[in-house]
Amino acid sequence: MTDKKEHIINHAVELFAEKGFEGTSIRDLATKAGVNVAMVNYYFGSKEKLFESMLALKSSYTRGVLDEIAKNKSISDIEKIELVIDSHINKLFLNRKFHRVIHQELMLSKRESLQQAIVDILYPNSLIIRGIIETGIKNGSFKKVDPPLVIATLTGTINQVLLSKKMCNKLLNKEEDYVPYEDAKFSKRVADHLKQLMRSYLLNHS
Amino acid sequence: MTDKKEHIINHAVELFAEKGFEGTSIRDLATKAGVNVAMVNYYFGSKEKLFESMLALKSSYTRGVLDEIAKNKSISDIEKIELVIDSHINKLFLNRKFHRVIHQELMLSKRESLQQAIVDILYPNSLIIRGIIETGIKNGSFKKVDPPLVIATLTGTINQVLLSKKMCNKLLNKEEDYVPYEDAKFSKRVADHLKQLMRSYLLNHS
DNA sequence: AAAAATTAATTAAACGTTTGTTTGATATCA
DNA sequence: TGATATCAAACAAACGTTTAATTAATTTTT
Numbered sequence: 316m317t318d319k320k321e322h323i324i325n326h327a328v329e330l331f332a333e334k335g336f337e338g339t340s341i342r343d344l345a346t347k348a349g350v351n352v353a354m355v356n357y358y359f360g361s362k363e364k365l366f367e368s369m370l371a372l373k374s375s376y377t378r379g380v381l382d383e384i385a386k387n388k389s390i391s392d393i394e395k396i397e398l399v400i401d402s403h404i405n406k407l408f409l410n411r412k413f414h415r416v417i418h419q420e421l422m423l424s425k426r427e428s429l430q431q432a433i434v435d436i437l438y439p440n441s442l443i444i445r446g447i448i449e450t451g452i453k454n455g456s457f458k459k460v461d462p463p464l465v466i467a468t469l470t471g472t473i474n475q476v477l478l479s480k481k482m483c484n485k486l487l488n489k490e491e492d493y494v495p496y497e498d499a500k501f502s503k504r505v506a507d508h509l510k511q512l513m514r515s516y517l518l519n520h521s
Numbered sequence: 522m523t524d525k526k527e528h529i530i531n532h533a534v535e536l537f538a539e540k541g542f543e544g545t546s547i548r549d550l551a552t553k554a555g556v557n558v559a560m561v562n563y564y565f566g567s568k569e570k571l572f573e574s575m576l577a578l579k580s581s582y583t584r585g586v587l588d589e590i591a592k593n594k595s596i597s598d599i600e601k602i603e604l605v606i607d608s609h610i611n612k613l614f615l616n617r618k619f620h621r622v623i624h625q626e627l628m629l630s631k632r633e634s635l636q637q638a639i640v641d642i643l644y645p646n647s648l649i650i651r652g653i654i655e656t657g658i659k660n661g662s663f664k665k666v667d668p669p670l671v672i673a674t675l676t677g678t679i680n681q682v683l684l685s686k687k688m689c690n691k692l693l694n695k696e697e698d699y700v701p702y703e704d705a706k707f708s709k710r711v712a713d714h715l716k717q718l719m720r721s722y723l724l725n726h727s
Numbered sequence: 728a729a730a731a732a733t734t735a736a737t738t739a740a741a742c743g744t745t746t747g748t749t750t751g752a753t754a755t756c757a
Numbered sequence: 758t759g760a761t762a763t764c765a766a767a768c769a770a771a772c773g774t775t776t777a778a779t780t781a782a783t784t785t786t787t
Contacts, residue, residue, distance in 0.1 A: 319762090333630045337543035341747060351764055356748060415628060421685045422621060424539045430687055438691050463692045464682075464714040468674060471681030475673040479627045481636055485644050486669045508670040515722045525736090547773060557738055562774060 316372060320358050323348050324369045332412040335419055336366060336426075366420075366429065373413045374436040380406070381443045392451035393518060399444055400509045404473060408502050411477050418478060441466050448517070457517045465517075469509060476505060522578060526564050529554050530575045538618040541625055542572060542632075572626075572635065579619045580642045586612070587649045598657035599724060605650055606715045610679060614702050617683050624684060647672050654723070663723045671723075675715060682711060 326348040330339040341362060345352040359365040384398045407414050417433045420426070444466050451457030476483045476495070483495055495501040532554040536545040547568060551558040565571040590604045613620050623639045626632070650672050657663030682689045682701070689701055701707040 335541055335543060335625075335629050335631070337541060338629065338631050340745075342745085351762095352747090353749080353764070354762085357762075362747065418684075419541075419625065419628060421688055422625060423541050423544065425541070425544050430685075434688055434691055437688065441692060460717075461710065461714045463694075464678070464711060466692065467681040468678045468714075468718065471677035471679070472670070472674045473677070474681060475677030476670075478624075479636075482627055482640055482643065485640055486647060486672065488669075504667065505670060508667045508674075511666075512674065512718070512722050516718050546771075548771085557736095558773090559738070559775080560736085563736075568773065 317358075319350075319354075320368070321372065323350065323355060323358065324365070324372055327365060327369055328373065328412050328416060331366070331369075331419075332415040336362075336416075363426070363429075367432070369413075370417070370429070370432055370436070373410070374417075381440055385443050385447055392447060392454060392456045393514060395447050396444075396451075396513050396517065397510050399447065400469065400506055400513070403440075403469070404502050404506050404509075407473055407477060408496050411496055415478060418474065441470070444469070451517065456519060458519050460517060465513075469513075472509060473505065523564075525556075525560075526574070527578065529556065529561060529564065530571070530578055533571060533575055534579065534618050534622060537572075537575075537625075538621040542568075542622075569632065569635075573638070575619075576623070576635070576638055576642070579616070580623075587646055591649050591653055598653060598660060598662045599720060601653050602650075602657075602719050602723065603716050605653065606675065606712055606719070609646075609675070610708050610712050610715075613679055613683060614708050617702055621684060624680065647676070650675070657723065662725060664725050666723060671719075675719075678715060679711065 323344070327339070327344055330344055330347060333339075334343075341355050342352055345355060355362070355365060359368055380402050381399060384395050384402065387395065390398070417436065420429055421433050421437075424430070441463075445462045448457060448460065448462045448465055452459055452462075476486075480494065480496070481491070483489075484491060484493055487495065487501075489495065529550070533545070533550055536550055536553060539545075540549075547561050548558055551561060561568070561571060565574055586608045587605060590601055590608065593601065596604070623642065626635055627639050627643075630636070647669075651668045654663060654666065654668045654671055658665055658668075682692075686700065686702075687697070689695075690697060690699055693701065693707075695701065
């Protein structure tokens with residue numbers, strides 16, 4: 316992947332996140348990236364292939380960390396969940412623009428092949444978390460919960476605050492121009508909430 | 522609102538939910554609704570005003586029920602939360618197409634005036650839930666939780682399962698053509714999960 | 728009640744833009 | 758010299774929208 320291609324992709328993520336795939340024109344993108352309109356098709360072939368290239372480049376960040384947490388044998392199950400929460404929030408807050416883009420595409424049923432590609436990016440993570448939860452249940456350290464829905468709660472809560480600055484600020488009673496995602500206090504607040512929630516829900520006080 | 526306008530709006534909700542605002546063409550819509558292309562502009566003035574009309578018509582369902590739950594003095598705080606969960610799931614599952622549309626628009630920063638209108642639709646509901654939680658904390662029946670983030674968890678969990686059939690089915694290990702949103706068993710499953718989650722998190726066992 | 732006049736609804740066609748994409752010429756570099 | 762990169766310009770197709778003519782429905786007048 317050349318510098319120029321990455322440069323275009325990075326601007327594409329910004330625009331796709333703000334205006335959606337259909338709402339972003341090649342001309343907008345070319346202007347913002349400071350290149351000629353023809354360069355996008357020259358490098359990527361088409362707007363849709365540009366999107367696929369973006370997926371391929373930006374989805375690489377997902378794997379790895381979660382796996383290590385799951386395999387770690389020196390920490391308890393609930394500590395694993397807490398580490399998962401921390402790393403997940405960290406990752407999603409940092410890559411929130413890209414995350415917004417794939418969330419959009421996941422909701423739409425145009426371009427269904429891309430939908431499958433996005434599921435393939437997101438699903439492995441949920442599988443790992445599921446493994447931790449089910450192990451905890453077998454161990455007797457966790458209560459008998461509904462693992463898929465616990466995952467929906469974890470990711471759903473983070474998505475809920477991540478996907479709309481306007482709604483998030485309204486919910487938190489913050490002023491309009493506050494950017495919660497760049498405030499370490501806020502990401503810690505979300506993490507603390509989820510950790511306490513999971514502790515009280517998962518742990519078996521027997 | 523005439524029958525014809527409502528008829529067009531109902532088809533617009535379907536298409537907007539599937540393909541997004543930019544991804545839906547007036548010609549697609551006219552064909553699907555069985556009317557001439559010119560009728561959309563004749564009745565609504567423009568594509569954007571059609572969207573606003575849709576907002577005005579379809580957002581009416583939101584208010585009312587939650588208010589009654591909050592005011593009810595013959596049930597406990599946790600029972601109020603459980604009723605909120607039931608009515609919320611019921612409402613969102615029934616109106617999931619419309620909910621998907623406003624969720625999309627909330628994520629994008631094109632047409633910011635519409636964003637504000639959507640926040641104004643969603644926010645009052647969260648205020649009522651917040652009131653219940655804060656009352657519970659004052660009563661001593663609830664632990665000292667972070668009310669805005671509890672709301673984010675409630676709505677986020679429901680959104681997470683609601684916004685992508687493909688992802689939802691993958692998470693639940695269901696086959697591709699299963700429609701969870703029309704299965705009463707599934708909505709009960711989500712409701713049970715959220716109720717147990719909230720019970721163990723909110724209740725003060727002192 | 729019938730006829731005329733007025734308003735509303737519907738249509739096919741066209742309008743001007745914008746869209747993604749391609750071309751062919753020119754510049755840059757190896 | 759040959760390959761790669763960049764450019765302004767043009768392309769056809771699709772877009773939201775408007776027009777002008779026609780039909781349907783409603784109201785007014787006789």
